[in-house]
Amino acid sequence: xxxxxxxxxxxxxxxxYRQLVDQVRRLVAGGQLAPGAALPSVRDVAQQLxxxxxxxxxxxxxLELEGVLDRRRGVGMVVADRAAxAxAxAxAxxxxxxxxxxxxxxxERAAREARELELDPATVLALFTLIxxxxx
Amino acid sequence: MxxxxxxxxGVAKQFGSKAILDNLDWEVRPGQVVGLxxxxxxxxxxxxxxxxxxxxxxxxxxxxxxxxxxxxxxxTRARIGYVPQKSDLFEWMTALQMLDYFKAMYPxxxxxxxxxxxERWGFDGLMRNKPxxxxxxxxxxRLSIIRALAHDPDLLVLDEPASALDPAGRRSFLSxxxxxxxxxxxxxxxxxxxxxxxxxxxxxxxxLKDGRIALQGELDTLLDGARRVIGPASVLGAAxxxxxxxxxxxxxxxxxxxxxxxxLADTPGVRVEPLGLEDLFIEVTx
Numbered sequence: 001x002x003x004x005x006x007x008x009x010x011x012x013x014x015x016x017y018r019q020l021v022d023q024v025r026r027l028v029a030g031g032q033l034a035p036g037a038a039l040p041s042v043r044d045v046a047q048q049l050x051x052x053x054x055x056x057x058x059x060x061x062x063l064e065l066e067g068v069l070d071r072r073r074g075v076g077m078v079v080a081d082r083a084a085x086a087x088a089x090a091x092a093x094x095x096x097x098x099x100x101x102x103x104x105x106x107x108e109r110a111a112r113e114a115r116e117l118e119l120d121p122a123t124v125l126a127l128f129t130l131i132x133x134x135x136x
Numbered sequence: 137m138x139x140x141x142x143x144x145x146g147v148a149k150q151f152g153s154k155a156i157l158d159n160l161d162w163e164v165r166p167g168q169v170v171g172l173x174x175x176x177x178x179x180x181x182x183x184x185x186x187x188x189x190x191x192x193x194x195x196x197x198x199x200x201x202x203x204x205x206x207x208x209x210x211x212t213r214a215r216i217g218y219v220p221q222k223s224d225l226f227e228w229m230t231a232l233q234m235l236d237y238f239k240a241m242y243p244x245x246x247x248x249x250x251x252x253x254x255e256r257w258g259f260d261g262l263m264r265n266k267p268x269x270x271x272x273x274x275x276x277x278r279l280s281i282i283r284a285l286a287h288d289p290d291l292l293v294l295d296e297p298a299s300a301l302d303p304a305g306r307r308s309f310l311s312x313x314x315x316x317x318x319x320x321x322x323x324x325x326x327x328x329x330x331x332x333x334x335x336x337x338x339x340x341x342x343x344l345k346d347g348r349i350a351l352q353g354e355l356d357t358l359l360d361g362a363r364r365v366i367g368p369a370s371v372l373g374a375a376x377x378x379x380x381x382x383x384x385x386x387x388x389x390x391x392x393x394x395x396x397x398x399x400l401a402d403t404p405g406v407r408v409e410p411l412g413l414e415d416l417f418i419e420v421t422x
Contacts, residue, residue, distance in 0.1 A: 010331075010332035010333075010335040010336055011331060011332045011335065011412055011413060011414060012412055013359065013362075013410035013411055013412040013415075014359075014410075015335075015355070015356040015359045015360060016335060016336070016356075017356055018356075018360075043315075043319070046314055046315075047311065047314065047315055049336075050307055050310045050311050050314055050336055050337075051314065051336045051337065052169060052314060052318055052336065052337050052338070052339055053314065053318065053319060054339050055339065055356075058356070112407075112409065
């Protein structure tokens with residue numbers, strides 16, 4: 001498991017631990033981190049990102065409480081089995097709703113800025129549709 | 137119980153008629169990593185010098201590891217490392233001579249760490265044997281950090297340790313702080329104006345303002361709860377819970393900075409925004 005999985009932006013209004021929590025949630029929900037996959041160690045992430053190890057362990061601890069991660073003896077943190085993102089059948093719709101919920105904070109920020117710029121909703125939605133269609 | 141590395145009580149310091157430290161109380165507990173913040177001239181350096189006994193105070197008491205400053209034992213003194221903002225001592229010595237000189241004064245000296253840091257931070261044979269005054273500001277600062285880390289201190293006090301370092305040098309210094317210092321459980325107090333550095337390494341922050349620690353807490357908690365609430369005076373007339381400061385704009389709207397979150401997010405006409413550390417710094421120290 002490579003530690004460059006994560007990236008952080010210090011100085012934003014999101015504390016670093018929350019940025020890490022959100023990233024793990026997104027990676028798990030999107031399937032990039034499969035159930036059972038081992039997370040890099042606290043020390044490795046702290047070194048790689050040059051952040052206090054306490055910040056990383058706080059993020060991992062919260063994800064464990066949420067049931068996204070499991071602490072496994074001798075291995076460290078792994079993605080919990082029931083944290084699987086896109087499931088089959090009836091689970092899929094719920095999983096998609098979960099994933100959409102993860103986008104909400106980012107969109108809330110965008111909405112706030114749109115209001116500050118006094119843009120009407122149609123203009124904003126048209127722009128977002130355009131961005132979605134652009135190749136990454 | 138282990139005594140706190142730093143315990144200051146009612147400390148006062150005046151320069152002329154100006155009070156720099158005004159009845160200041162402050163405690164730093166074992167293993168804490170605290171970022172000390174404040175505007176230029178707020179007295180951060182003075183506070184550090186007073187707590188280390190490098191400057192006489194006009195009143196109050198300072199205990200380091202439970203020992204009063206005036207009766208500090210050599211053993212306790214050897215547990216403290218300090219990086220001044222600007223060191224102009226020992227300029228005639230070479231880097232190696234200066235390190236040897238300090239090595240003789242400490243019971244504990246980590247030769248392997250010194251060798252590894254000199255190597256990693258670009259001190260080649262030539263630089264090690266140059267008089268310190270001929271080193272650049274950044275090189276002198278790196279050397280000063282190496283000197284302060286060499287005896288594996290239990291309390292490390294750093295006054296703007298990264299001010300003369302370029303971004304690569306800063307990152308390398310922060311790595312050493314994370315891996316070589318914080319991991320060992322060392323208590324660290326450091327001041328900086330580079331708030332992103334602080335956010336990376338300091339779980340706790342203390343704001344020095346008007347001669348006192350105006351606000352101290354866990355940085356995550358402060359950021360999680362800090363909000364700028366903007367709305368009409370008719371709605372925001374009374375003091376809000378956790379209010380830090382308020383200001384009135386020309387159009388009659390009121391801007392209030394609160395900590396601990398705000399319940400007004402759904403009130404019509406009121407805007408509630410989160411704050412980053414820089415905004416928080418500006419608002420708290422204004």
